[in-house]
Amino acid sequence: CAVKAAHVLSEIAKNEEMKDPCIEADLVLTLIPLLESTDQEMLLHAGRAIGRICYDNHGLQEELVKVGVIPSLVRILTDYAESEPLVHVALLALYNLADLDSAKEALSMTKVAEQLVKQLRRAESHERLEIVFEVLQALAENDALKVQLVDAGVPEALSEILLRLQGSSQAEDTCIVKAASDLIVSLLLGGKKGNITGQVHKESTSRTIVLILVRRENSQGKHSLNSEFASFVSIIVFLTPLTCLVLPLSSDGNCLRLFQLGVIHQLLDLLEKHVQSGDTSVQQAALSALQNLAVPVVSKVQMLEEGLAERIEALLRSESPPVQFKLLGTLRMLADGQADAAEILGQDPLLLNRLVQWCSASDHSGICGEANRLLASILHHNRSQEVVKAIQAAQGVKHLVSMTTSEHAAMQNEALNALAIASAIDLETLEESFKETQLVQSLHKLLRDDNTSPEVKYNSMGLLCRLLNSGDLRQEIEEDKIKDTLEQLCSHSNANVAKEAITTLQVLRGET
Secondary structure (H helix, E strand, O other): OOOHHHHHHHOOOOOOOOOOOHOOOHHHHHHHHHHHOOHHHHHHHHHHHHHHHHOOOOOHHHHHHHHHHHHHHHHHHOOOOOOOHHHHHHHHHHHHHHOOOHHHHHOOOOOOOHHHHHHHOOOOOOHHHHHHHHHHHHHHHOOHHHHHHHOOOOHHHHHHHHHHOOOOOOHHHHHHHHHHHHHHHHHHOOOOOEHHHHHHOOOHHHHHHHHHHHHHHHOOOOOOOHHHHHHHHHHHHHHHHHHHHHHHHOOOOHHHHHHHOOHHHHHHHHHHHHHHHHHHHHHHHHHHHHHHOOOOOHHHHHHHHHHHHHHHHHHHOOOOOOHHHHHHHHHHHHHOOHHHHHHHHOOOOHHHHHHHHOOOOOOOOOHHHHHHHHHHHHHHHOOOOHHHHHHHHOOOHHHHHHHHHOOOHHHHHHHHHHHHHHHHHHHHHHHHHHHOOOOOHHHHHHHHOOOOOOHHHHHHHHHHHHHOOOOHHHHHHHOHHHHHHHHHHHHOOOOOHHHHHHHHHHHHHOOO
């Protein structure tokens, strides 16, 4: 009798005009306990009736969550995972509730992630996949659920779907591939509290990338990746932590295999295409992938040979701050420890002029800081007079002098070391800029300030020693009475600072 009543209500609720009478009669609260039934027909009709009555009614949906409908829905997914009608009802209910913060919080206390992975792997129709995708996309907005979804293996399940559909020309399959790629982005790019990639199953994800690329190469050739597929690859390479890309090098050669399969050119092609289309999310993902791939020394060399430095600069015209930030980070990673890369980047007038512009971007402090750091990195790793002259000509030196007084000690040290190396290479070229920017006076302030870190004091004295090779700058150092400050630093509590003060004094007095 109860089953029939639930069936009748589910049919009545199809009629829009009958929803209000059902609500006024408190039928929803009457139906909720029926979701605990073990009778599958009862669950089906009760679930449908509740879903139809509460559809597009925010207040009722909140009430459903409050009275505990979420655990019941997850239980249905768990206990009746093989029942297509019941799974469909439960997924539709979750889809309708998933946007509610209260529902997300309730779901974070369940094992819904594991059940959604099961349904991803069981889904045979596009319709079922789309419903699961919609639920996952909504849940991925919650940081706690995002971690659970990644930890449960949703990215791996999505990659399996991509493997299955690769090469298909059907419009429906293309939509699924695009949706799966977007979902991977949402899941793995990190939440408000930062990146969550530590939860990713690193080895399996990396091997999946290689497997996908190998199969794609075997079936259609390595230059035939469509944009959605390449986007997926770039996102995964980015999201696979460095330990995944670097450490397996000695075992299964994943990193080198990625190069051999043409990933670099595929990512660059993807970048150039989406610079034109304006899709900044894909640009960020591809740049992040390249940045991670540029960490190992062997990768830097390979990337230079592939012409990365030249091709990536097409992005210099981008007006998207997130893309600009990623571009700067990628180029800095490429220059790190590589004189050849630093020399290429440091003699590109277009890049240097854009860098100097970004160094003055007061409305985007992150971009300003990253531009300064890239400029410092180029000088630090460079060994060419031509690069020093080019940066001087682009008026980049003044920004590095300003960087020595940054509120961040790490940036101060980067600037001080870069200027010291540049001074050792070609002090004559830099001399006039150092005088105009009052570098000597800035260094003296750093040495006198008790709040300056020992490392910054140490590096400031290292730079002073280089400046003493210039007659004009030596005169400024003497006139500013830095000698007195150095004598005081000879008794500094930090042994390295004290030792460097003694050495600098000896250079100043001409004793070395």
